[in-house]
Amino acid sequence: MKSAVETLNPTRVRLTVEVPFEELKDSLDAAYKKINQQVTVKGFRKGKIPARVIDQRFGRGAVLEEAVNDALPKFYTEAVNEAEVNPLGQPEVDITELKDGELLAFTAEVDIRPTIEIPDYSGIEVTVDAVEVTDEDVEKSVEQLRERFASTSPVERAAQDGDVVTIDLEAKVDGEVLPDGVASDVSYTIGSGELLDGIDEAVKGLEAGGEATFTSQLKGGSAEGKDAEVTVKVTTVAARELPELDDEFAQLASEFDTLDELKADSRKRLENMKQFDQATQAQERVLDELLKLVEVPMPEKLLEDEINTRKHNLEHHQLGQMGLDLAKYLEIQGKTEEEFLAETKEQAEKGIKTQFILDELVNKEKLDVSREELTEHLFRRAASSGMSPDQFAQAVAQQGQVPMLVGEVARGKALAVVVEAAKVVDTNGEVVDLSDDEDEVETAAEAVEAVTGEAEVSEDK
Template identity: 80%
Template sequence: MKSAVETLNPTRVRLTVEVPFEELKDSLDAAYKKINQQVTVPGFRKGKIPARVIDQRFGRGAVLEEAVNEALPKLYQSAVEEGELNPLGQPEVDITELKDNELLAFTAEVDIRPEIEIPDYSGIDVEVDAVEVSDEDVDKAVEQLRERFATTAVVERAAAEGDVVKVDLEAKVDGEVLEDGVAKGVDYTIGSGELLDGIDEAVTGLEAGGTATFTSELKGGSAAGQEAEVSVTVESVSSRELPELDDDFAQLASEFDTLEEMREDSRKRLADQKKYEQATQAQEKVLDALLELVEVPIPEKLLQDEVESRKHNLVNHQLAQLGLDLAGYLKMQDKSEEDFEAELKEQAEKGIRTQFVLDELVNKEKLNVSQEELTEHLMRRAQSSGMSPDQFAQAVVEGGQVPMLVGEVARGKALAKVVESVTVKDTNGEVVDLDDEDESEAGTEEAAAEEVVAKAEEGAEGAEGGEGKTGETEQKSDS
């Protein structure tokens, strides 16, 4: 077999392949065997029909077509390996010549990973928020904990802010009650902002049995984004009683004996959270700065596929779960379809560029992923997905997504390595050392890097794993 590579542009090549007919012998034998199992000829047992009879009865062309279809993926793959290419997605194959007992010739156009030059990035300098936990931060955290242990008691008075009201709701659009616009016995804390806009004003001052009407834009359901007339009836009013902030509360709400010990633990937890947020912020800013340094040509077809994939995921999964369609979502976001498409394209471009650049760094730095690192990443992904580690691992294996997870970890390590080489300062002008010797904080840095990479690539599947699909081809034939 002879093959040659012609570069059409930085992200697309054309392979020209010529195959002597003797190299198709195995594929021809397989073609005759397959046809043997599919057809019946009087006087011959199934599977025992001679090749010459198949040629006479069904035509040599049918055999050649079957043989070529069987051989093309392997021939294409051999040409890819010979040309040392990194293809993306499926090739477009054009059979240019097929001479029986002489020659098979074809071309294959395919997108490839562009060659990327990673410049010196050690000069990158980014600023992040300082890790500072104020007394007010601790007070807020303790108050939130206190809220969780609040008790309620029904009262015979008008509802006020902070009270819990049990309400019945009915929503109408254009005077018609919506099928999904009726709800009964809903508990709502006045002032929480967790229901419809306008409900706080409507129920404040009402006693049990009181009714009010207000207009509000619906956030979900069949009429999401539309103005509705909402009737609300208060079934009951309950006051919320917060526990006293003392040592007894500390013993009730935590593992500590005193309120001061509990406050110190809250301070430490807040500091750890802020360190994680600081690490994430650093990773995001360093990634953006790195991408600005590197020129990354993007295959147009890959970009189109990525945009469509992200749009499909948003519309058919995320919005569908909320009972929204794209039009309703755009209205809520106050965006035009043109703005939405532009944002989607920008996000897709960043996702693809992130993969290409960090994959190049993985190769350049020869970064490997250990089983332990993969397991830790799997555990984090399982936790964020709401599945048990066993369930998530099973879904990953069955979906053939192990290479995808390995790629996420490797790219996270590549980004973390870049961060180690650049200057990160906080808003106080202090140099931030994210490469801490403490194992828990080192793990935090890696987890933050993986999260940033996953966020940038969210919905991105086009650039990942496309190389593994080279066995499938789109064919055009001029013969």
């Protein structure tokens, strides 16, 4: 086999391949065997039809087509390895010559990973939010915990803000009760904003047995988006009672004996959360600065595929689960389709560029992924997917996605290297030291994943 490579642009090559016909022998034998199992010829047992009979009855061209389809992937892979290129996605193959008994010639155009030069990144500087927990933050946290331990008791008075009411609802559009417009014994906290617009005003002031009618635009169901006449009847009114903020509450709501201990723990948890947010912010901003330093030629076909993938996933997965289509989503977002496509393209370019740069850094810094790091990442991904670690690991193995997980961890390690080399200060001018962050690689991997989204630049050979 002879092959040559022609660079069409920094991200695309054309391979020209010539294969002597004798190298097709194994594929020809396999083609005759396959056709033998698929056809019947009178006078011959199935699978025992001579090659010359198959040529006569079904045509030599059919055999050659089957053989070439079988052989092309092998010859293409050999040409890729010989040319030492890293292809992205599937090639566009064109058979330029096929002479029976003499020669097979074809070309294959394919996107490739561009050559990237990583400059010195040690001068990167970013500013992040300072870790500050105020007394007000602590009080708010404790108050939220207090809300969770609230109790209710029936009252014989008009409903007011904060009360829990049990209600029956009936919605009409154009005077007709909707088939999905009736609900009974619905529990609702006045002021929570969890039901229809206008319901708070309608039920406030009503006692048990009272009812009111109001107009509201429906947010879902068979008449979504239409104005409906809604009748609400209050069957019970209950007041919410919050426990006293004292040591007894601390013992009820936590493992602590005193309210002061509970507040101290709340402060510590809030500090940890803000430190995590600060680390994530540092990683995101360092990544943005790194992207500005590196020129990356963009493979057009890869970019087009990534844009289509992101658009498809939004339309058929995320929006589908919310009962929305793209037009309704854009209306809610206040965007035109042109603006949406421009944003999707920008996000896709950033995701691909991030992968290229961090993958190059993995090679440059000779970063390896240990079994422990991969296991930790697998556990985190399993938790976010709602699957058990065993279920997630089995699904990953069955779908051949282990290399993808390894790549995610490796890119996280590459970003962590850049973050450690960068200067990070908070808004108070204090230098932030992230070297003690035990989860640095994992949080960096999550930061990378947030940028790359669905993008997973695969190398196919």
